Amino acid sequence: MTSISFDVEKIRKDFPVFSRELPDGRPLVYLDSGNSSQKPNQVIETMREHLALHYSNVGRAMHVLGAESTDAYENARDKIAGFVGAPSRDEVIFTKNASEALNLVAYSFGNPANTDPRFTLGPGDEIVISEMEHHSNIVPWQLLVQRTGATLKWFGVTDDGRLDYAPGLITERTKIVSIAHQSNVLGTVNPVAEVARRAHEVGALIMLDASQSVPHHPVDVTELGADFVAFTGHKMVGPSGIGVLWARAELLEAMPPFLGGGEMIEAVWMDRSTYAPIPHKFEAGTPPIVEAIGLGAAVDYLTEVGMDAIEAHERTLTAYALDALRDIPGLRIIGPDSLEQRGGTVSFAIEGIHPHDVGQILDDRFGVAVRVGHHCARPLHLRFGIPATTRASFYLYNTTGEIDALVRGLHHVQKVFA
Amino acid sequence: MTSISFDVEKIRKDFPVFSRELPDGRPLVYLDSGNSSQKPNQVIETMREHLALHYSNVGRAMHVLGAESTDAYENARDKIAGFVGAPSRDEVIFTKNASEALNLVAYSFGNPANTDPRFTLGPGDEIVISEMEHHSNIVPWQLLVQRTGATLKWFGVTDDGRLDYAPGLITERTKIVSIAHQSNVLGTVNPVAEVARRAHEVGALIMLDASQSVPHHPVDVTELGADFVAFTGHKMVGPSGIGVLWARAELLEAMPPFLGGGEMIEAVWMDRSTYAPIPHKFEAGTPPIVEAIGLGAAVDYLTEVGMDAIEAHERTLTAYALDALRDIPGLRIIGPDSLEQRGGTVSFAIEGIHPHDVGQILDDRFGVAVRVGHHCARPLHLRFGIPATTRASFYLYNTTGEIDALVRGLHHVQKVFA
Amino acid sequence: MIGESMYQELILEHYKHPQGRGLREPYDAEVHHVNPTCGDEITLRVKVGDAGKVLDVSYEGQGCSISQAAASVLYELATGSTVEETLAVVDEFTRLMQGRGQIEPDEDVLGDAVAFAGVAKFPARVKCALLSWMAYKDAVVRSAE
Amino acid sequence: MIGESMYQELILEHYKHPQGRGLREPYDAEVHHVNPTCGDEITLRVKVGDAGKVLDVSYEGQGCSISQAAASVLYELATGSTVEETLAVVDEFTRLMQGRGQIEPDEDVLGDAVAFAGVAKFPARVKCALLSWMAYKDAVVRSAE
Ligand SMILES: Cc1ncc(COP(=O)(O)O)c(C=O)c1O
Numbered sequence A, B: 001m002t003s004i005s006f007d008v009e010k011i012r013k014d015f016p017v018f019s020r021e022l023p024d025g026r027p028l029v030y031l032d033s034g035n036s037s038q039k040p041n042q043v044i045e046t047m048r049e050h051l052a053l054h055y056s057n058v059g060r061a062m063h064v065l066g067a068e069s070t071d072a073y074e075n076a077r078d079k080i081a082g083f084v085g086a087p088s089r090d091e092v093i094f095t096k097n098a099s100e101a102l103n104l105v106a107y108s109f110g111n112p113a114n115t116d117p118r119f120t121l122g123p124g125d126e127i128v129i130s131e132m133e134h135h136s137n138i139v140p141w142q143l144l145v146q147r148t149g150a151t152l153k154w155f156g157v158t159d160d161g162r163l164d165y166a167p168g169l170i171t172e173r174t175k176i177v178s179i180a181h182q183s184n185v186l187g188t189v190n191p192v193a194e195v196a197r198r199a200h201e202v203g204a205l206i207m208l209d210a211s212q213s214v215p216h217h218p219v220d221v222t223e224l225g226a227d228f229v230a231f232t233g234h235k236m237v238g239p240s241g242i243g244v245l246w247a248r249a250e251l252l253e254a255m256p257p258f259l260g261g262g263e264m265i266e267a268v269w270m271d272r273s274t275y276a277p278i279p280h281k282f283e284a285g286t287p288p289i290v291e292a293i294g295l296g297a298a299v300d301y302l303t304e305v306g307m308d309a310i311e312a313h314e315r316t317l318t319a320y321a322l323d324a325l326r327d328i329p330g331l332r333i334i335g336p337d338s339l340e341q342r343g344g345t346v347s348f349a350i351e352g353i354h355p356h357d358v359g360q361i362l363d364d365r366f367g368v369a370v371r372v373g374h375h376c377a378r379p380l381h382l383r384f385g386i387p388a389t390t391r392a393s394f395y396l397y398n399t400t401g402e403i404d405a406l407v408r409g410l411h412h413v414q415k416v417f418a
Numbered sequence C, D: 001m002i003g004e005s006m007y008q009e010l011i012l013e014h015y016k017h018p019q020g021r022g023l024r025e026p027y028d029a030e031v032h033h034v035n036p037t038c039g040d041e042i043t044l045r046v047k048v049g050d051a052g053k054v055l056d057v058s059y060e061g062q063g064c065s066i067s068q069a070a071a072s073v074l075y076e077l078a079t080g081s082t083v084e085e086t087l088a089v090v091d092e093f094t095r096l097m098q099g100r101g102q103i104e105p106d107e108d109v110l111g112d113a114v115a116f117a118g119v120a121k122f123p124a125r126v127k128c129a130l131l132s133w134m135a136y137k138d139a140v141v142r143s144a145e
C-alpha cells in the first residue's frame, strides 16, 4: 500500500524491538506511538557510545571529556533548532518533557517579581485553552489561575471532533492562548495559524502543544506564527527524559527564570543573582545530557528518512485504518473520519464493550498494543459522554498488515464479549 | 594503599571510559566525579537493553511493553528507597536532577492556593541556608523570597571551611532550613542532625542537599532527621536526566502540586482537578523512564561494591591526596585539611597561577581532568576572597597512582608559569 | 497463553454471568464508589447478621469486565463468611493488587480471586479490580457504626 | 599534542610578556569590564586619531593566561590599524570563539589571534578570551560618541 520509495521493512530493521517476541510467541504489533514511540539502533547506539566513552558534565568542565560532552550536547541543540526551523539555536530550551515546557511557560505568568506587562496576570485576565487538550496543557493553567485569580476559558469541540473555534473568545483580556497543534485523541490538526493571528491581534501570546505534530509532520515554528512551542523527545523516536520548549528569543529574555540553580546563572551573591543568557537561563542544574544527544540522533534519523515521506506514509496508513474500522459493526470513530486536517491517530468506541477489555484482549491474544482509557484527555471524553476510548496510533514503522491484525483482533474481541 | 578487599583494578574494568585514550595518546585521569561520575557497563547495558527491547510509556499503558516498562520503572523506585532507607517507596519522587528537587520544594512555599501553615510564606518569614551552598541550593530560595517578600538568611563558613553554625539564626520565624550534607567545594560534612533538631525545635522544616553525600557514603534519610533530601543520578554512576527528592509522606501530601499534567492527576475537569496520590502527584508527564531504570542499576552496582567499602576507599585516597598536596609549595587547601568530617573532594589555590590555567594544562599535557572555577559556589569563593579554585574529587574507581599524576602535573604547571 | 492472560476464563464467566448482582433489602449500609480515572462506578450494600456473619452483599454498577467480575467474585466469597474472615481476604487481595506483579498470591486465602493476579501488572487496571472490594470494606465499616 | 593544546606557545609568550600593558594618556574613552563567572577584570583605554586610525590601546587587568594573552594580542593587532579594520577582526574573533569549535577560523583576518581557536571548545573559557575584545569594542563605540 505504501509507495516504493518508503521502505518500511528496511525501517523496521532499525528498531530492535521488532525482532523480539512477546511471551507465548505472540508477535508485537505496536500501535501505541502516540503514547510513546520505539527507538532505532541509531539513537540507542549514540547514547550507549556517549555514556561509555565521552561522558562528562557540560558547560562547566574544562577537559577533553567536558569538551566532547558539551560539543555533543550543544550540537544536539543545533540539530533540533534546524529540525523545527527555529530562527536561532538559543531559542531551543531543553526540558525533561513537554509537560515541563508547558509548566515553564505557565509559571512565567503572574510572578510578582516580574513586571513585563505581557507576563503579569491577575483577576480579570484570561487564559484560553480548548476542550481537546492533553492534561499537560490544562492542569498547568488551572494551577496558574489558582495562584493568581485569573480566569480560564476554553474552546469547545464539535461533534465531528474539530476545534469549535470562536474568535470572540479571545479578547483584550486574554494574556495567553494555549492549544494543541494536533490532538492526541482525535488526530485533529487545528488551524493554529488562524488562532495565532487572532491572539496577536488582541496582544495576547500563543503557545502550541506540538507534542503530537512535530514527530509526524514537517513543522516550521515560524510558519506556525506561535510564540511558544512545546514537544517531547520520547514520541519522536528519541529517549525518555528530554523535551523541548521553543520560544521567541525576545520573550525568553523578558520572562523571569523558572528553575534556579547551577548553569542558569551569570553571577551569584548570597542575596541576589544575575542570570545567564538564553538558552541557559532556563536550564538549571545538570541537563539531560545524554538524552539531548539521543534526541539529536533521533532528529537525524527522522530527517534522513524524510519528514515528508513519514507524513505521506502515515496518511496512507490512516486512510487504510479509517476504511477498515468503518466496516466493523458497532464501532464509532471519535474524531474526524476523513483525512482532511488529521494525523495518524484513530480513537474509537465499540458498542457494549469497555475499552479496557478491548485493549487487554488485543494485547493478551494478539500482541496488538493500543492505548485504552482517556489518554490524559478526560474533559474531551466527558464532552463525548464516554469514560474511555481505544486508540490506535501510527508511525513510520507501522504497516497496513498491522492494521489488519488490529481489525482481526477487534472481531475476536466482539466474539469474546458477544 | 587500599585494602585487599577493595579491588579498584577490577572496578575500573567495569567503566569503559578507562579503556579509551585521549587524543595524542594521553591517558585519562578522571578526578572530576564531584562534577559528574563515569558510568559502569552494568548501567549502560541496562539502559541499552531497556531501550532496545522493553521500552514503552509507563503507568498508563496496558500491554506487555507497558507492563515491562512500568515494572522496571517502579522497581527502580523500590531500589532507591532501599538505598537511602526511605520508610516508604512512595516518598521517592523522580525529578530530572537535584536542582529540580530543590526547586520543587522551594515552589511549595508561599503558594497562595495552599493553606497548610507549614508552607505559607510572606514578609516576616525566614529561610535559612549557608554560605557554602551550591547555586542550586541558593537561587531557588532567592527566587522564592523575590516572589513572596520573605527573608533569606545564612550561616557563614569558618576559615578552615566548616559551617559556622549558630543555632540562634534559626528562630520562630524560620519556615525552612536548607543546607548541604556535604560541600561540593570544601568536602566538609555538615552536622546536619544537630541542625535538623534545632529546626524542628522551632517548628521549621529542614531540607538537605545530599547531592555530594549519597554517592559517597551510606546514607539513611531517617537517621539524618531531615524532612526533605535531594540528590542526583549522574553523580552516583547513574545516567544524566534523573534526580531524586525524598520527603516525608505527610509533607508531600500537604504540599501543593508543582508541575501539572498527565500522570499526576486523579480526575480532570476543564475547571478543576484532583491529584494522584504520592509519588505520582509530583511526576507530571512522561517521567525519565530509562534514566530511572539506569539509576536503579547504578544503586545495585554501588550496593554490590558496598557503600562502606567505597567510603573507606575514598578516605584512603583523600588522606593520600591531602598529604601529597601539602608538600606543594604555594598550594593552599580551601577546606578542612584533616580527614575529620570530610569527604573526597579537595579544592585548592596555587599562588600566582589562575585555576583556569592549572586545569587546562593538567588536561592538555597529562589528561588529568579536574574542575576549575567556582564550582557553582561563587559566594563561598567570595568568602575566601578568591575568584576560583582547582578541585580534585575522588570516587570508587580512582587510585593513588592518579593522585600521583595530579601532583606531577601540578609541578609541571608551576614550571610552565614560573 | 493461559499463564500470561489476564482474561482467565473465570473472569469472563463472572463478567457474563455476574453472581448476586442487583440491589436488595434489607441492608445495614450502602455506599457508592467511583473510579474517576475510568468512570467505573459501583453502588454496594451489606447486611450483617449475628456473630458478624455476612448475610448479603448486593450491588449494581458499570465498568469493564475486571471491575464487574471482581464484584461478582466478592459476592461469592463474602456471603456466608464472617466479617472478620472477609476482611482478611480483602487485605490479601489488596496486597496482591498493589504488589505490581511481584507478590506470590496466597491461594488458600483468596480462592477464586486469585484469577485476578495478572491484573496487578497494570497499574491502570488495579483500581478496576479493587473498586468493589474497597466499596465493600467501606460498607462493612459503616454497617458497624 | 600541539594540535590539541589550547596552550599554544604564542599564548604563553603573550601571557608572560604582555604587549602594551599599562594605562596610558591620552585616551578618548576608558571602559571597565568584568567576567562575573570567574572574576576576570580589565580596564581598557583607546585613542583614535585621524582617518579612524587607532593610535593606542592601553589596558590593565587580572585573570587567567587566556584573558591576559588575548588583551596583549589585541593590542598588537589594533594599534596602527583603522577602527573599521579592527572591528572586522573583532567580529571574526567573536565568531570563532562562539563557534563551539565548529568554525574554520579565517587566518588572514585573525593573524596571531588564531592561536585561541582551541578555546572555543570550552564555553567556560570563551568569555576569558573575549573579555578584552568586548571591552575594546565598547571603548571604540564610546570614543566615537
Ligand atoms: C552540592 C550540590 N548540590 C546540587 C547540585 C546540582 O545537581 P544537578 O546538577 O544534578 O541538579 C550539585 C552538582 O552539580 C552539587 O554538587
Ligand SMILES: Cc1ncc(COP(=O)(O)O)c(C=O)c1O
Residues within 6 Å of the ligand: A034, A035, A097, A098, A099, A100, A134, A136, A137, A180, A182, A183, A184, A209, A211, A212, A232, A233, A234, A243, A376, B261, B262, B284, B285, B286, B287
Ligand atoms: C498532546 C500532548 N501534549 C502533551 C503531552 C505530554 O508529553 P510528556 O508526557 O512528554 O510531558 C502528550 C503526551 O503524553 C501529548 O500527547
